[in-house]
Amino acid sequence: MTIDALIFDFDGLLMDTETTLLESWRHEWRQHGLELTEQGFFADHGGDVNEQRYAALAAAVGAGYDRAASHARRTAYRLTLNQKLEPAPGIRQWFAEAAELGLRLAVASSSHENHVRGLLERAGLAADIDVLACGNEVAAHKPDPAVYLLALARLGTERAVAFEDTPHGVAAAQAAGLPCVAIPNPYVPRSRFPAADLILPSAAAARLSEVLSGLPGRTTPRP
Incomplete structure (x- = not known):
């Protein structure tokens, strides 16, 4: 051919960027005293599944979870990681x-x-x-x-x-x-x-x- x-x-x-994505979510879970495991984190298809990830974190945190603040904090942390990527x-x-x-x-x-x-x-x-x-x-x-x-x-x-x-x-x-x-x-x-x-x-x-x-x-x- x-x-x-x-x-x-x-x-x-x-x-x-898969590692920076996972690490940004682990960082955010730790803000709430929780640990995120790698198992089941990555989807078997393309596209954005972050809404499901936020829903899982909200369920784990319970009442008082601030989705907007969580998103801002996580994305800012991932940006710092991505800036170092080669x-x-x-x-x-x-x-x-x-x-x-x-x-x-x-x-x-x-x-x-x-x-x-x-x-x-x-x-x-x-x-x-x-x-x-x-x-x-x-x-x-x-x-x-x-x-x-x-x-x-x-x-x-x-x-x-x-x-x-x-x-x-x-x-x-x-x-x-x-x-x-x-x-x-x-x-x-x-x-x-x-x-x-x-x-x-x-x-x-x-x-x-x-x-x-x-x-x-x-x-x-x-x-």
Whole structure:
């Protein structure tokens, strides 16, 4: 398969925002003398589930819980964590190699565009991205393929490879007809990715050209 583009998920794949999300919620639970466990925290689909998380915290705190103050405190704390984030290991090198190979880059994320664009700009990655497709622009979230289909339409090609960190992300990419490389985030066991075309521990594990040549059908950049 000859390809024109690479499409990346954002949260947990390009930057470890999954950890800052979890830590912001743990921080907020501790303000009430409570501990939040990781079990069941991450949803098996894309999109915002914070309202359910606030409801769970409210139930745990009981009477007197101030949702507005809780939200302001948590989001401010997460912002301080996100300001320290760097791209995941190997991502800068992959982006540089993609430019050498003449491949266009896209991001297909279930998160809101403001979140994605802001962190890409802060990390110095935004200039490398040709296309953004985000959750606020589609009616359904991963594992629905809508955001991938939007990215492909904006790229003007169907010849692309996707990169994901969750099983529902892999399902969305493959439902859009794309081969998908999985780089599981720290909160998802590798055993949950049987459908992925290739699984890597990180983007630093191999050169991009080696990854593409290792996919079924020997995926190669267009000459």
